[in-house]
Amino acid sequence: MLLTILLLLPLLAGSLCLIAPARPWLEATTILSAAAVLVLTGIATQQVMLSGHISGLANWLYADALSSITVLVIAIVSFTTALYSIGYLREDMRAQDVTRGEGLRHLKRYYVLFNLFVFSMLVVPISNSLGVLWIAIEGTTLASLFLVSFYGTGEALEAAWKYVIVGSVGIALALFGTILAYYSAVQILGTSYDLNWSVLAPVAAHLNPNIMRLALLFIVVGYGTKAGLAPMHTWLPDAHSEAPSPISALLSGVLLNCAMYGILRFYALAVPSLGHAYLAALLLTFGFISLTVAVLLIFRQGDYKRLLAYSSVEHMGIIALGVAFGGTAGLFGALFQMLNHAITKSLMFFATGQVLLKYGTKDIRRVSGVIKLMPVTGTLLLVGGLALAGSPPFSLFISELSIFSAGFRQGYAAAAIAMLILIALIFVGILFYLNGMVFGKASMAIKPGEVSYLSVAAMVVSALLILSLGVYLPTPLSTLFYQAAVVLGGASR
């Protein structure tokens, strides 16, 4: 029941936005729905921790600790993004008349699709069926496509086209993986079962390992495309840089994690029959390619939104490495990294969104002195940048440290050291660019002052979250991570 309401809320909000007469209605509906989703997620998570899992809607919905973490990520970031969107769009569409006609339709389209996008992402972690999981991930592409092309410029349309084509090919490969996994279970369960996780998990050890090996290859490549693992990441920098900033935050912070959840779910399904070694090799490969690509491209970026996009590729690579290293520390690190990445990266897209509105350019070299023109945004940009690069006392430092130590503990010392070197290089790159943007001489032509206080509020919430998680991890949260590590079958090692 709880899960059903959780899903219905954004769907309802989307429909209400469709018939809303004016802007305040759109904003109120969206933010209220996001807040309610956040509260319900809290309650659902608590129930999951008490009873292991909850289900609903005639067993179509199912949530365990792994799902809960993903839902939590979606709920937190979609709430801050909803808050940020209000301020951002008010400023962004200042020149247009949004009380009627084309302007209002444009605005409406944003909020309707925003809610639909959140809905499609929420379906991903709480669907019981692995087939529905696939449908939902394909759905996220379709719901977010016109958000990516929101500005309607040639570049935005190009980014959207690349996004849908590359994304669909990836997702098609994942479908093949899903079919193979289904096939391997048909041999045990017969054709009449529904591909449900709750049915598959108990027999996971008996699945045909040869077929599962191939299935997982297709799943990792397929969902990896949407998760932004290199070399399948090509759509990602374009979509992230051309989309409106709040949408970039959702794409990068949440969507990538949803696709990663798909990989993790299949990982949990395959570990009992395949063992860890093969999966670790697969994830190590893509993890390192991602980190390397991120290093190479971060150093030659001139566009700060693309810079952040490549940093997402890096973080997804680190999550893959965390799972590959395995053990409690590795899985804990990977799951914690998902949460931290989501909050930190959305904070950065929020802050750079303010910069974009103020300076009107995405060129790193033409932005300087942000902290003088916008003291709060500038400070938050610096805080977010430091956190993103992985410096203490922010939470990404904790999760990356945990993954690093897992590498040593599980016998991947060389890989862990290589990871550390790549992360250090990216640290230097990000801080170099950030230094130029935050400090330096401010342009005289631009009027000082914050762009929007609602947006600033969203950023402050995110910044406080990553700071407090970096200093202290509450016991319920660490319990949740531990339980999710058990779902992934690695808590004992």
Add this chain to the structure above:
Amino acid sequence: MYPFDSIALAALLVGTPSAVAVQILQILGALLLLTTFAVVATRLLSGAISSYAVQSFVLGLVAAVVAYFTGSNDLYIVAVLTIIVKCGAIVWILRNVTNRLHVQREVRPYLNIPASLLVCVLLTLLAFFVSPAVVAPGTFLNEPPLAISIAMVLIGLFILSSRRHAVAQVIGLLTIENGLFSGAIAIAYGMPLIVEFGILFDILIAVIVMSLLVTLIHRELISADTVDLRRLKG
């Protein structure tokens, strides 16, 4: 207990496949491959769309035949829906969007037609070469149908990367999807009904959304040639 169960179940499912069933499916499989080649063989988008329509119809027939020989009612529904959604709705949408474009043919593909066909032959050979690795021997429909599915997926990928027209790329994507769909039937007698519904619905929405996007691109760039989509780099 599981290994025994699975053997009993497999025997139950497989029964003794009549030679007729296998022959019909082989003919249909050949037709599927032929229509896939036909998509590659033409530069006219209308021709490619027609080939896709025939391909989807054959696919519906495959589902119906497998439904008949396995006695699965779900597959009958899937067969009917496939024909309605793919031959009906999707083909209609594609024709509609194509008619609105200035350029209705592939002007200069990255690879000319004869060379493309040669590549497709090679891809098909590759598919027949790798498919035994996928399926455990002894399954009812066995290797040829799966090889054809893999060939369709590979040819679809090839269309996607060798054609420049946006609509041609959509057809490439749809060919991949048809290949996967036939693959699911070949190795597992289709997916669970609700999943099939969802997939068909997704494909339909995807085609609608992509058509809208093609129209927007066309309006913005006055072409639907993806070569004009080359501004974003690095």
